[in-house]
Amino acid sequence: MISKTVAHLEEAVAGIEDGATVLVGGFGLAGHPIALIDALLQQGASDLTIVSNNAGNGDTGLAALLKAGRVRKVICSFPRQVDSWVFDGLYRAGEIELEIVPQGNLAERIRAAGSGIGAFYTPTGVGTLIAEGKETRTIQGRDYILEYPLGADYALVSAWKADRWGNLVYRKTGRNFGPIMAAAARTTIVQVDEVVDLGTLDPETVVTPGIFVDRVVAIGERAWLQDGAFVGSESAS
Amino acid sequence: MISKTVAHLEEAVAGIEDGATVLVGGFGLAGHPIALIDALLQQGASDLTIVSNNAGNGDTGLAALLKAGRVRKVICSFPRQVDSWVFDGLYRAGEIELEIVPQGNLAERIRAAGSGIGAFYTPTGVGTLIAEGKETRTIQGRDYILEYPLGADYALVSAWKADRWGNLVYRKTGRNFGPIMAAAARTTIVQVDEVVDLGTLDPETVVTPGIFVDRVVAIGERAWLQDGAFVGSESAS
């Protein structure tokens, strides 16, 4: 019997090595795998390269990992936010490396890694600082730059529900980078509210097929839901 | 009020010009937009270039369009089948052009057209006849060939249900090329069993967002369903 379910967060993040590259899902805190990152913080891996849209919000999740000094480099589109004080401090102190990738190129590079594309020509960033040092080409009268896949050793993804084959569904804009990151890592680790019985997820509506998922851990229902129904929250985080 | 619904098949295919390039969905007959093709046959456009996985099955759908002499060229992955006698005859008589594209490159070229990618490096076809005349490159020790987007003037797609914004859901392996073709044409025309009220389709499970759809026509429920439930069929077509 296939079962990708693991019982504890500790087991979910076991084996992540010092120096690993880790894709971290989420756009802001929506879809951000906070429980997995907390577990990674406990686990102790350091010298990490993190690929994520942002570089941490507030003091939780990725921000906490950065604060603990575990991250050597961040590859992201948008580190500077109203609540990115942890990253800002490290960056200004010269204690962390930063590679900025426009958000669409970031998403497409991750998709390319998951789908075996060797490189692709994108119009995004042409004529900007982002294009410096990159190969450019004019195709059918339009200018493009060449971008390469961005895969990783691990992906940490937050979804809504899973089954034991690792099929996943997400919730609203929490989907964001989850599906493409799940496909782009050697080992994909997913936190979900609940692992449901095989056959519960409608095959037509599975967003991430289990082929892309290695480990699933259930962490209990998110605070703004009750038995799967939305009950609301007072704040966004 | 936005409404992409048109009342008749005739209206759905209006304006398709002689010489147009048309993406035609379906893998075999699953997801093949037979009603739209029949309407196109009535409409009369000729000298068409058709992009589709196959080159017609039996005597219906694309095969009927070919038989009527409306198609100048077919771009596909797999023309030769047990029931592709119409294409076979035309090809052997030198009356139709053929461009063979491996199925995954075909899908990815269509996706590239819809998503603004200028070109991409694919490992599929390296070292084969398919690679002849194409640019090749070694990236991280692996060989690739460069492939270009394959968009079109029109896409003819068969989905299951739509709403008036053009949001679509498909049914089982009938999904196949529909979502990527819908995104890759200037004008996307869709046949569905039924146009449902806006809000009926769950936003989490819409497969093709309406942004990609221009015209929708309802043709009634497929023969093997009854009120949306599967009742079965004696044969595959």
Add this chain to the structure above:
Amino acid sequence: MTGALDRRALAARIAHDITEGSIVNLGIGAPTLIADQLPAGLEIILHTENGMLGMGPAPEPGRIDPDLINAGKQPVTELVGASYFHHADSFGMMRGGHLDICVLGAFQVSEHGDLANWHTGAPDAIPAVGGAMDLAIGAKNVWVMTDLLTRDGQSKLVAECTYPLTGTRCVSRVYTDRAVFDIVPGGFAVTEMFGSTTLDELRSLTGLELA
């Protein structure tokens, strides 16, 4: 600044130019004000690049859904007819030219339509581009919403941008508090002036030949 439009009025002015059925991305910052000014009763579909079409207004108090945010990471709602998709698909929509309009803020816009809105170029600034470069090259119509002048009186409309670019030759129209400018082969063309603003005044403020 006699007759200059305030931000809400400018947002309403832009909203006036958005026709029914348009698919629109309102970026982050000031352009998001446009959402509340869209004509009631018209169906205009808002795209947010973090994976949604059919975005609705901010939720009622206590009804915030942390899984449902916009590109500015503010809580939003879902309209009837909405759909969700992942980031590669969302940016494919932009890059593939499927959005009708996006409205962005700007540090500078050049008379060629070059846009600078992501980086001041200051050596101690932390760069952050987000989806701006993708929006700039992606939408069929890229509009800018901005004050004509910076806080210290410099024109944001320039002959050539001095800040790092977001995209080249991508902006087609600039809505400012003083006037609306179309970008045409010769440079900026004034199509509308607000309040008592005159063409001479705009020429003086921008230092540009304006048509």
Add this chain to the structure above:
Amino acid sequence: MTGALDRRALAARIAHDITEGSIVNLGIGAPTLIADQLPAGLEIILHTENGMLGMGPAPEPGRIDPDLINAGKQPVTELVGASYFHHADSFGMMRGGHLDICVLGAFQVSEHGDLANWHTGAPDAIPAVGGAMDLAIGAKNVWVMTDLLTRDGQSKLVAECTYPLTGTRCVSRVYTDRAVFDIVPGGFAVTEMFGSTTLDELRSLTGLELA
């Protein structure tokens, strides 16, 4: 051909090497026979490139669903745990190296692992490649299921393919009716022989140095 396996027995032999949890694509033609030989009680997930994981066997009479077919366009069923996706995603799975095993038919396999299975090269043949090239380069393990000899007695195992290639250096193992061959740096290595087959006999039939 004493001791040669028939197709069903060969399919069973291949099925024996597929471990629980594997994600497998069985191509079209003879390899599809493997599906019925998979060990009962083990969960092995079948991929069909027209957009499905968790493919089940042929339906009961009268229960054919024309929307549910495999890559050979035959009616199939859906197992509990299945999922559907579009063609770009399906071929991304292959090309991205996510399939554990695919089993393909062959016209020829070279001792470098080159595969020819799509085109005889005959001038009047209608070429049709389908998904074969994508499968050949995509799966982690590409196995071939074939008779050792063509109908007119030519070896399908060759030093160099003479038919147009499907993929280069992609096949890792060849299951034939007479023996199983692994492709190793020096060429074909016989790992198992069926019935009374001997290594000398295989060398004679193929004309190859076999390890």
